[in-house]
Amino acid sequence: MSASRQQTHDLDRGSSILSARLKENGRALLAPAVRLAIALRLTPNTVTVIGLLITIVAALLVANGWLLAGAALLTAGSLLDAVDGALARAQGSGTAFGGFLDSTLDRSGEAILYIGIGAWLLATQPDPTWPMIALMIALAGSFLVSYSHARAQGMGLTADVGLAPRTERLVLVIAGIALAGFGFAPGLIGVIAILAALTVATVIQRIWHVWRLSQAAAPDLKEN
């Protein structure tokens, strides 16, 4: 197995659009939010649920055409989204259920946001057919990126490769919503099309990656 681990590590390098360093800096910014959450005696799971509620409100804002307000709230919510994990680490209270709840509600939040964008497209676009099809591909593709990761994890493999992890997807979507909020709807539709292409490419890349890893580790992984 150690050979395949090493290989995983090599394949991971440089596979993400945002650098690990940027993420580290982001984490340093979280310290005050984590201290506040501790002062308010919030558990990581409570923070996770509050994050989902914020995303629901933002999706409703977007659906009703309050795009800039939605983009601003999503930015705030995405910072909160990083707080739960940091809080769990700070308190040493991370549970397996916390990880499960966090990732399941992350997926739910992403879906709810896409549905809000869909409602906006249906209400405002003269012919929403192709934007809606691209949106459904992006929704399905985003899920498949996460699903293939979780399934690979269940096999004891790591499938972190890919051009469109969640943080990058969220940054793109928020930028697209803001562009549409400034009156440039093709900006949001373009982002959706890019997400559709990136997520489908990432899924294919992950299937390929898992195939390579399972070939490398074939003797360990045969069932029965």
Add this chain to the structure above:
Amino acid sequence: MSASRQQTHDLDRGSSILSARLKENGRALLAPAVRLAIALRLTPNTVTVIGLLITIVAALLVANGWLLAGAALLTAGSLLDAVDGALARAQGSGTAFGGFLDSTLDRSGEAILYIGIGAWLLATQPDPTWPMIALMIALAGSFLVSYSHARAQGMGLTADVGLAPRTERLVLVIAGIALAGFGFAPGLIGVIAILAALTVATVIQRIWHVWRLSQAAAPDLKEN
């Protein structure tokens, strides 16, 4: 852990709409198809990919209004879908990658079918807004049902509870497409609304279920 395993088993009982017996009978019908696949020297993974291609063709038929042809092809494809697993068992050649490919392409096929239905709704319904929102909820809900299962599996837990496993969802969708093919579009829209409600309920049920299991097995599952 054995206590939580037992509990899983108890919670599973009677949680599915189609009985296990019906599924057993279905498997017996597969024997000739499995023998044919062996005679043609098809590997389980080839059968999985052929199944996806059939679903893509069916989705294109549905998108273009050939609903009855789409429903018929989906029925054939769903039988094929059971062949890959049966073939792998018959050949003793089931690999971890085969399981990964099968479940990832199953999800992809379901999404592609929903996108085909979406294209049909957008082309034919005077106001597709609510049907499209219900469809996106059903798509996201179906994925979350599978995702929560895969994530729980990654934690070493079983989350098979739920009113809307994949076979049941597919039966409902095919019935809805056939109803619309016979001119009763509200039948398909109704099925989509039912799927949206059932899948969201199943996700909530699974989160609750994993929470209970992780409480029962708390000492084993604490991270670090």
